Amino acid sequence: MALVLAGYLASSAPAAGAFGTIDSAGQHREHERITRASLSCSAAVGSGPACLEAASIDVLAGHNREFGGVGAPDSDEVFDPAAHCDGADFLEGGYPRTRAEATAALLDCVGHLRMRLGEAVVDAAALLDDDGQVVEDEVDLESDCRGTEATETRAKCATLVAFGRVLHGVQDFYSHSNWADEADPTRPIGADNPPGLGLPAPSPVLDLRSDTPPDVPPALSTGCFVLRDEVPGVGECEGRVTHAALNKDNGLIDPDTGGATDPTTPRGMVGDDFARAVAGAIEETRRQWRDLRAELAVRYGEDDASVMTCALTHDDPVDDCRDRGWSRVLIGGLSGAAVLAVLLVVHARRRRPA
Numbered sequence: 001m002a003l004v005l006a007g008y009l010a011s012s013a014p015a016a017g018a019f020g021t022i023d024s025a026g027q028h029r030e031h032e033r034i035t036r037a038s039l040s041c042s043a044a045v046g047s048g049p050a051c052l053e054a055a056s057i058d059v060l061a062g063h064n065r066e067f068g069g070v071g072a073p074d075s076d077e078v079f080d081p082a083a084h085c086d087g088a089d090f091l092e093g094g095y096p097r098t099r100a101e102a103t104a105a106l107l108d109c110v111g112h113l114r115m116r117l118g119e120a121v122v123d124a125a126a127l128l129d130d131d132g133q134v135v136e137d138e139v140d141l142e143s144d145c146r147g148t149e150a151t152e153t154r155a156k157c158a159t160l161v162a163f164g165r166v167l168h169g170v171q172d173f174y175s176h177s178n179w180a181d182e183a184d185p186t187r188p189i190g191a192d193n194p195p196g197l198g199l200p201a202p203s204p205v206l207d208l209r210s211d212t213p214p215d216v217p218p219a220l221s222t223g224c225f226v227l228r229d230e231v232p233g234v235g236e237c238e239g240r241v242t243h244a245a246l247n248k249d250n251g252l253i254d255p256d257t258g259g260a261t262d263p264t265t266p267r268g269m270v271g272d273d274f275a276r277a278v279a280g281a282i283e284e285t286r287r288q289w290r291d292l293r294a295e296l297a298v299r300y301g302e303d304d305a306s307v308m309t310c311a312l313t314h315d316d317p318v319d320d321c322r323d324r325g326w327s328r329v330l331i332g333g334l335s336g337a338a339v340l341a342v343l344l345v346v347h348a349r350r351r352r353p354a
């Protein structure tokens, strides 16, 4: 019974929870498509040299029925508001919650995502052996990666799943908050139509490399979320800005170009709010990928970080990333040979008669 219930919750609740993960119930795999448009080598726009090849982006973005790293929070963190940046709702002028409460909820989300980024950095260590070489078993993608750390031991899977959870949260921030959007100009401002901030991405609120609390704009709001996600809010969300009122979760996203059309949620249909949320999520996804690589360099040094990035992005890293690892071994070997040569010369001079 518990399993049936868990299955039911996992399959039904995300319908209202976030940018979509599945391809039904009004969702069109929005997280997957945003992630592909941002980081896939096959995407048409600016994916750059550190783009992910086909099988590797599948692990991060999900494919077919696999949730992938970016979808993982919709399978086992559905009701954790920190995983989706929910519950940081606030409206100026007589509101059931204080600004401090809303900010605390937002900082829960930031803290949660910092924790996930840290997990990805730690998990990456096992990609390489002591010589800085890619470990074949750790990058094997013959079978699909499992979404939870308890059952997944391959370093590439664990790293990309933890990082995918980061991406899920930061993408939700643009859909679930008023950071980048605008209010409906035809209706008065209120809990059913909070102000939009129209701010650009990436957001300083989502600086996950820092360990200090970010500055939060006083009018920033996300939505209160309960299973009965409605406008006006019910139960715990009564009188509050709800996820239903503010989210821009659903519409069609082109995984090649990131183009966003056909929004279906009320806030998403205001002006170009859906396209703004998607564009912000793509920009932010790329920033977080740069930041993960920067953290790998801080933790493990530039050389190992570059092999780790190669291992995470290439589908055949054992062959493709060997040169990078060996160049380090080679440099190490050459400097060892140079030291040896100097010692031999010194030794030879000593033996020379005075």
Ligand SMILES: [Zn+2]
Binding pocket: 017, 018, 019, 073, 083, 084, 168, 172
């Ligand atoms: Zn979500």
